[in-house]
Amino acid sequence: xxxxxxxxxxxxxxxxxRPGDVMVVLAFFVVATVLFPLGIGxxxxxxxxxxxxxxxxxxxxxxxxxxxxxxxxxxxDGALDLLLLAPWPLELAALxxxxxxxxxxxxPLALLAPLMGLLFGLSGDGLLAVGLTLLVGTPALSLIGGxxxxxxxxxxxxxxxxxxxxxxxxxPTLIFGAGAVEVVAIGEGxxxxxxxxxxxxxxxxxxxPWAIAAALRQAGE
Amino acid sequence: xxxxxxxxxxxxxxxxxxxxxxxxxxATALALAxxxxxxxxxxxxxxxxxxxxxxxxxxxxxxxxxxxxYALLAALGASLLVWRHPLAALMARAAAPVGAVFAAVCLLTxxxxxxxxxxxxxxxxxxxxxxxxxxxxxxxxIALSRAYDDSERGDRAAAILALVGVINLPVIKFSVDWxxxxxxxxxxxxxxxPSIDPSILTPLLVMALALLLLFVVLVLLRTETEIDRRRLxxxxxxx
Amino acid sequence: MVNHTPFIVGAYIxxxxxxGGLAIASLVARRRIRRELSARGxxxx
Numbered sequence: 001x002x003x004x005x006x007x008x009x010x011x012x013x014x015x016x017x018r019p020g021d022v023m024v025v026l027a028f029f030v031v032a033t034v035l036f037p038l039g040i041g042x043x044x045x046x047x048x049x050x051x052x053x054x055x056x057x058x059x060x061x062x063x064x065x066x067x068x069x070x071x072x073x074x075x076x077d078g079a080l081d082l083l084l085l086a087p088w089p090l091e092l093a094a095l096x097x098x099x100x101x102x103x104x105x106x107x108p109l110a111l112l113a114p115l116m117g118l119l120f121g122l123s124g125d126g127l128l129a130v131g132l133t134l135l136v137g138t139p140a141l142s143l144i145g146g147x148x149x150x151x152x153x154x155x156x157x158x159x160x161x162x163x164x165x166x167x168x169x170x171x172p173t174l175i176f177g178a179g180a181v182e183v184v185a186i187g188e189g190x191x192x193x194x195x196x197x198x199x200x201x202x203x204x205x206x207x208x209p210w211a212i213a214a215a216l217r218q219a220g221e
Numbered sequence: 222x223x224x225x226x227x228x229x230x231x232x233x234x235x236x237x238x239x240x241x242x243x244x245x246x247x248a249t250a251l252a253l254a255x256x257x258x259x260x261x262x263x264x265x266x267x268x269x270x271x272x273x274x275x276x277x278x279x280x281x282x283x284x285x286x287x288x289x290x291y292a293l294l295a296a297l298g299a300s301l302l303v304w305r306h307p308l309a310a311l312m313a314r315a316a317a318p319v320g321a322v323f324a325a326v327c328l329l330t331x332x333x334x335x336x337x338x339x340x341x342x343x344x345x346x347x348x349x350x351x352x353x354x355x356x357x358x359x360x361x362x363i364a365l366s367r368a369y370d371d372s373e374r375g376d377r378a379a380a381i382l383a384l385v386g387v388i389n390l391p392v393i394k395f396s397v398d399w400x401x402x403x404x405x406x407x408x409x410x411x412x413x414x415p416s417i418d419p420s421i422l423t424p425l426l427v428m429a430l431a432l433l434l435l436f437v438v439l440v441l442l443r444t445e446t447e448i449d450r451r452r453l454x455x456x457x458x459x460x
Numbered sequence: 461m462v463n464h465t466p467f468i469v470g471a472y473i474x475x476x477x478x479x480g481g482l483a484i485a486s487l488v489a490r491r492r493i494r495r496e497l498s499a500r501g502x503x504x505x
Contacts, residue, residue, distance in 0.1 A: 147385060151378045155368035164364055165382060168357040169389050172396035179400060200392070211385050214302070218377040261472075272464050276471040283475075319482065326478040330471040337464045435479060439486060446490040449497055456500055 003088040004096045011100035021066070022104050029062040029109060033116045044121045051120035052181030055130055056174055059109045060141060064166055066105050067145035068152075068159045070097060075153050075219065084220045094212035095205075098139075098146040106138030122181070129184045133177040136197045140173045143204040143212070150215035173200055231308050231448045238441045245438050252431035259424035274421060276334040282429035283327035284352060286436050290320025291355060294362060295387035298380030308444075310376035311451065313383070314366055315443030319436060321359035327352055347401035351394050358386045372454065 015022055036054045037047055074080040083093045113134050114127040122130065148166035152158045180193035260278035297313040300306040331349060332342040343349065366372075366379035 147381075151365060151382060152368065154374075155365070155378075156370075157364075157368060161361075161364055161368055164357070165361040168354045168361065168393070169385070171354060172389075172392050175396045175400040203392070207388060208385070211381055215378060215381050218374060218381075221374075272468060275468050279471055279475045322478050322482045326475050329474045329478075333467045333471040333474065337467050432479075435483075439482060442490060443486050446486065446493050449490070449493045453493060453497055453500070456497075 003086060004092045007083075007093055007096040008100050011097060012103065015100070015104045021069075022108065025062050025066045025105055026108055026112060028065060029058050029112065030116065032058040032061065034119070037120070048121040048123075048126075049185065051117055051122050051126070052130065052178040052185075054120070055113045055116060055181075056134070056178040059113060059134055059138070060167075060170055060174060062109060063105050063138065063141045064145055064148075064163050067101065067142075067149045067166070068162055070101055070146055070149040071153055071216065071219075072149075072158075080216065080220055084217065090213040090216060091209040094146065094150070094216065095209045098142045098209075098212070101146065102139050102142040106134070106142055110134035110138060123184070125184045126181055129181045129190050132194060133180045133190070133197055136194055136201060137173045137177040140197075140201040140204040141170055143201075143208040144169045144173075147208050147212050147215060150212045150219065153216075153219040173197065176200065230306075231311060231451070234308050235445055235448050238445055242438065242441055242445075245434060245441070249431060249434040249438050252427065252434055256424065256428040256431040259427055264424045265420055273334055273337050276330050277421075278424050278428045280327055280330040280334060281425060282432045283323045283330065285429060286432055287320050287324035287327055287352070287355060287359075290316060290323060290436065291358065291383070291387060291390070294320065294383040298383035301376060301380045302384070310373070310380070311447040312440065312444045313362075313379065314372075314376065315447050316440045317359060317362045317366065317379070319439045319443065321356065321363060323432075323436065324352060324356040324359055328356060345401065347394075347398045350397045350401070354393055354397070355390070358390075362386070372451075 033054055036050075036058075040046065040050070071080065074083070083090060086093065110131055114122075114131040117127045117130050145162070145166050148162045148169075151165060152162045155161055176193045176197045180190035180197070183193065184190050256278070260275055264275070264278075266272045266274060293316055294313055297309040297316070301309040301313070328349070331352070335344065336342050362379050362382055365382055366375040369375040369378070
């Protein structure tokens with residue numbers, strides 16, 4: 001576990017020294033969500049109805065945007081080779097990297113999204129639902145995106161390819177995340193949605209670290 | 222030398238496939254001829270769908286075969302990752318575009334069926350959406366396996382993707398079903414209602430057999446080409 | 461009853477273009493690779 005903690009701390013420290021990387025992702029999220037009312041029109045009812053989908057899609061794109069570099073720097077400077085040789089499981093290293101990514105993107109996005117929801121005229125419950133579903137759902141996005149990032153290491157057209165691989169796999173998370181806010185809008189509880197999102201995140205947690213580790217091994221070969 | 226060892230097994234496969242391909246091609250042509258005759262001439266119009274039921278004879282087998290194709294990709298991926306079977310990589314590379322074309326034909330014929338029956342080319346029906354996502358999974362597999370200069374890396378990456386994808390397919394199906402009931406309840410017509418009349422079932426099954434044979438022929442043909450291509454690459458590396 | 465023939469014909473044309481196109485592309489690729497192989501003196505065994 002010390003390796004896990006050390007890797008996590010290292011990744012967080014790297015981000016801490018260059019906060020610009022995170023800020024760009026959050027700025028992208030804000031700008032992308034703001035563009036939708038400009039494109040669709042300022043009608044309040046319509047915006048409140050589609051707010052959940054917009055916030056979730058924008059969060060998904062923002063998370064993917066930041067994933068391209070998740071393993072790339074380690075791959076280029078040789079740190080990945082050291083992780084492959086390390087005496088502790090590569091699966092844990094993959095998990096640490098994804099956790100670090102979630103802390104610096106998923107978590108801020110979950111905090112920021114309710115604020116953006118205010119611009120769309122979401123109700124109090126709706127804002128809560130946006131924040132909570134993103135909090136529970138984004139770990140799955142970090143893991144799925146982590147797999148796509150590991151698979152596309154050193155590939156041609158890496159960034160676009162990463163999105164093509166990750167987006168279909170993110171569909172269940174998106175459906176239940178945005179769906180939760182929709183059922184709040186018609187006055188129902190969203191606990192079921194939250195529970196299913198949690199289940200999706202746990203399923204990703206139980207399977208994807210192995211897939212990511214396998215992808216990293218074949219990248220290092 | 223590693224490359225010679227890799228080719229040992231595919232070479233045997235290649236001889237086998239060259240022996241069976243002519244016979245299989247003839248069988249495919251015959252089955253297609255019989256199937257098309259049954260589907261377009263012999264079968265009566267459906268009492269509910271009218272003449273448009275003839276689209277189903279293409280649409281439904283394409284759907285079956287595109288799902289079977291993804292299962293095949295996952296099985297090939299597993300045999301590449303677990304047993305390092307060299308042929309599996311080549312066959313997966315050959316099969317992915319075939320499966321994608323079957324998925325595309327399924328989607329397009331579905332749209333052409335939906336226009337007269339539902340009044341629209343596309344509805345966000347759960348089954349349609351799942352098929353569209355399956356098509357995207359195919360595209361991802363094809364793009365990933367061809368994204369590397371070192372084709373063996375692409376093979377292994379695509380194999381991992383196929384395995385993750387096949388685990389995810391039921392989850393995607395489940396969530397899309399759930400999502401669809403939220404957005405637009407019912408109004409989905411099931412093929413032929415609760416039971417399918419033999420006059421419809423026979424052409425459907427013959428067409429399914431014909432398209433299955435076509436799938437197999439195309440995969441064998443393309444696998445042969447992939448084996449030759451790998452030999453060519455190995456020869457160019459040696460220069 | 462509306463005339464459904466264009467849609468049925470269209471569906472079969474789509475299938476012909478899709479499957480036929482793939483078959484032709486596969487055959488062309490095989491011929492090209494074989495020609496390149498024999499150009500390098502690597503006749504198939």
